[in-house]
Amino acid sequence: MQDLFIGLMSGTSMDGVDGVIADFSSGVRVLQHASAPFDDALRSELMALNASGPDELHRGWLAGNALMRVYARVVADLLAQSGVAASAIAAIGAHGQTVRHRPQQFDGTGYTIQLAQPALLAELTGIRVVADFRSRDVAAGGQGAPLAPFFHRAVFARPGEAVGVMNIGGISNITLLRADGSMQGFDCGPGNALMDAWCLQHTGKPYDEDGRWAASGKVLPDLLAALLREPYFAQTPPKSTGRDLFNRPWLDAHLARFPGSAPGDVQATLTELTARACAADAKGLSKLIVCGGGALNGQLMRRLQSLLSSTAVVSSADEGLPPQQVEAAAFAWLAMQCLRGEKLDLQSTTGARGARVLGGIYPA
Known part of the structure; x- marks a missing residue:
């Protein structure tokens, strides 16, 4: 299996996207870092979607599309700046943007929502994408966080x-x-x-x-x-x-x-x-x-x-790892674990019932 993965993270600060190319052939080595800020319109919409509002399904899907275009721009920057070909990347680990996090609530299972359109990101980049890392943990009775x-x-x-x-x-x-x-x-x-x-x-x-x-x-x-x-x-x-x-x-x-x-x-x-x-x-x-x-x-x-x-x-x-690179590198690592079928024992962190493989795979 290839050892180069891209990790993309847009966190709860909602200021933009950080991305890395990580080499896991021997330990963890970040080859390249790139970032892109959200424009005011996208940031405002993502912030608004943290609370109930009109036409949320429509707006959320379009915001997810817009977010993937920012993700794709970061991927392009990473590849251009590093000289690494897209074909050399095993997968992109794409976290998405959390807009609701209510595990174990309402019906006992609850939910966590990360806006992302991984199929669109795979289309835009030509690279396999691993996404939706948190929902399996919630389904297994966990908090869905933290995963890092x-x-x-x-x-x-x-x-x-x-x-x-x-x-x-x-x-x-x-x-x-x-x-x-x-x-x-x-x-x-x-x-x-x-x-x-x-x-x-x-x-x-x-x-x-x-x-x-x-x-x-x-x-x-x-x-x-x-x-x-x-x-x-x-x-x-x-x-x-x-x-x-x-x-x-x-x-x-x-x-x-x-x-x-x-x-x-x-x-x-x-x-x-x-x-x-x-x-x-x-x-x-x-x-x-x-x-x-x-x-x-x-x-x-x-x-x-x-x-x-x-x-x-x-x-x-x-x-050895700058502050803005750690979480992006973590989702590159989680993408690798998913492709390898590695189960992570989440009981001591999220409270899930046992070890699970996290993430969904979207082929290039």
């Missing part, structure tokens, strides 16, 4: 050492790689989603660069305490969450109790909320490896290090 822990273990595990891998995208999740070789993974809570939304509203910028705005404000203790009383934080794993919970209506309902709060102080408080939610799940580690956009937020990284004084908090770049 298996990749984190393959790349970042250190024998005899307790290491955590914290992905801070729109939502934050952690993989606990224990010294005895066992593993656990779950969603911690909000990552960048609330900070980015507040920053966009009050500064016109899509994110708080390096956390400078948050660093200029002061944390509002009463607001922070109210936010931390969210029942999700007290739930025991396995657990997962998304924008279905941590969204602007959730934040606005809390802010209504604190009228007149200075926007910069709210930003500082939201950054502290993410830091506290993440740190609470990362106790007792020798090292915490941070990836995703949150690793680029200096204020957030400083707060994590302060809260975890006995743990070395580092960027995944320090471990």
Whole structure:
């Protein structure tokens, strides 16, 4: 089997697509990285589809088509920049865009929805596509998330050492790689989603660069305490969450109790909320490896290090894989596992009933 795979990830930050060509012939090696931002219209539509609205099926399908065209552009960039031929790629692992995540709810099974049209992506690229990674896990009684822990273990595990891998995208999740070789993974809570939304509203910028705005404000203790009383934080794993919970209506309902709060102080408080939610799940580690956009937020990284004084908090770049490449590489790896028919034992992460092969295959 070929060893080159493309991984494509558009996460809960909803800012665009990251893609990698990964070589799995000997360990994990990223040969090329490329990214593409969403235009304002697509980003707005994807955000809107996180909540109920008119004509959702029609709009969701068209948004999925538009998303695949962005994915295909990233694939073309990856191939052009690397000089790798499409025929050399075993498959594309395409995550799609999560717009609803409600596992185990309503009828006991629930659902998770990632907008994607993998057949269209196969047509546009001429490459086999593996997609729909999460639904089999939900069907098997799992949370459908997080799935990256298996990749984190393959790349970042250190024998005899307790290491955590914290992905801070729109939502934050952690993989606990224990010294005895066992593993656990779950969603911690909000990552960048609330900070980015507040920053966009009050500064016109899509994110708080390096956390400078948050660093200029002061944390509002009463607001922070109210936010931390969210029942999700007290739930025991396995657990997962998304924008279905941590969204602007959730934040606005809390802010209504604190009228007149200075926007910069709210930003500082939201950054502290993410830091506290993440740190609470990362106790007792020798090292915490941070990836995703949150690793680029200096204020957030400083707060994590302060809260975890006995743990070395580092960027995944320090471990050989830049923060914006980790999740895309994970879905390249998951595509490889699917093609090989490898079953992943999800019980310790998602709570599924047992090992399952994840993903659906769409031939070129």
